[in-house]
Amino acid sequence: MREGEVRVRCALAPDRVWELRANIDIDRRIADRDRRTVEQLGNDRDVVDECGHALVERVLMVKVPDDFVPKFFQKWVSSGQLHTRVTSRWSSDAHDAANPCVVDIVLPSLADRVEMGYRQWLEAEPGGEACVIVSTTRIGVCSGDLPRWVAGAIEAIVEGSMHAALKQYPAHVSEYLRSTESAAQPLEGAPRPRRARVPSEEDAAAAAAEGGSRCFCQCELWGILRVVCGRPAASATGSCTMGS
Numbered sequence: 001m002r003e004g005e006v007r008v009r010c011a012l013a014p015d016r017v018w019e020l021r022a023n024i025d026i027d028r029r030i031a032d033r034d035r036r037t038v039e040q041l042g043n044d045r046d047v048v049d050e051c052g053h054a055l056v057e058r059v060l061m062v063k064v065p066d067d068f069v070p071k072f073f074q075k076w077v078s079s080g081q082l083h084t085r086v087t088s089r090w091s092s093d094a095h096d097a098a099n100p101c102v103v104d105i106v107l108p109s110l111a112d113r114v115e116m117g118y119r120q121w122l123e124a125e126p127g128g129e130a131c132v133i134v135s136t137t138r139i140g141v142c143s144g145d146l147p148r149w150v151a152g153a154i155e156a157i158v159e160g161s162m163h164a165a166l167k168q169y170p171a172h173v174s175e176y177l178r179s180t181e182s183a184a185q186p187l188e189g190a191p192r193p194r195r196a197r198v199p200s201e202e203d204a205a206a207a208a209a210e211g212g213s214r215c216f217c218q219c220e221l222w223g224i225l226r227v228v229c230g231r232p233a234a235s236a237t238g239s240c241t242m243g244s
Helices: 015-023 024-031 148-181 201-209 221-229
Strands: 002-009 037-040 045-048 052-065 084-089 101-106 114-124 132-139
Touching: 002 148, 002 201, 015 132, 015 148, 024 037, 024 052, 024 148, 114 148, 132 148
Parallel strands: none
Antiparallel strands: 002 132, 037 052, 045 052, 052 084, 084 101, 101 114, 114 132
C-alpha cells in the first residue's frame, strides 16, 4: 500500500468549499471536458459511521468512452473494464481532520487487485477567508502474479496522477464559479447543456502543456492504462469528483 499527502490552497472560505463539494454539477463539468460521463447511482443517502456520526453518502459511476483504449490493446483490456465506482461519505456540518470526507474508488472488474481512495478535510487560514485542502491518499495493487517491483511502479504512477488531479481542483472550482455566478445561475439549477464539441488532440496537447487537466475522480486510471498500454505519461493526458 502506498500512502501520500496533498496540500493545496483554495481562495475560498472552508464552508463555501464544503458546500461546493456536494455539488455534482462540478464533477460533471470536469468529467465532460475530458470526455467522461458521470452517472449517480441512486440518491444521496443518510448513513451513520462507526462512531455514530451522521454522514451523507453518494455513489457515482464514472465511465470512459469506447475509444479510451487504443484498438491494438483492446484484446487485453476494454474501456468497460476501466469504468470506476466512486463512493463518497462526508459530514454536512463539519470538515476538519476529525470529520473528513472519505472517498473509495473501485474498478469493479479489478476490485480484487486494486484498492485506492483518499480522505480529505479543510484547514482554515487565519481570518477564515481561504483554506488549505488536505488529502491523504492510498493506492494498493495486489502483486499476485506480478513482481512486487512492478506493483510498486504502478502504485507510484497512479499516485502521481491522483496527486496532480487533486492539486488542480481549486482551479476547477474557480472556473466553475466564474461561469455560473457571472450569469447569476444557482448552484443547483436545471441541468446545463453539454459541450457540443468533442475535445480534439490539439486540446489534449494544450492541456498537457499547461500541466494537465484530469477528472478529479477518474485520474487514477491513467497510471493503470499507462502500464497496460505502455504509454508514456506525457501522451496519456489526451485520453482520464474533490469530486464526489
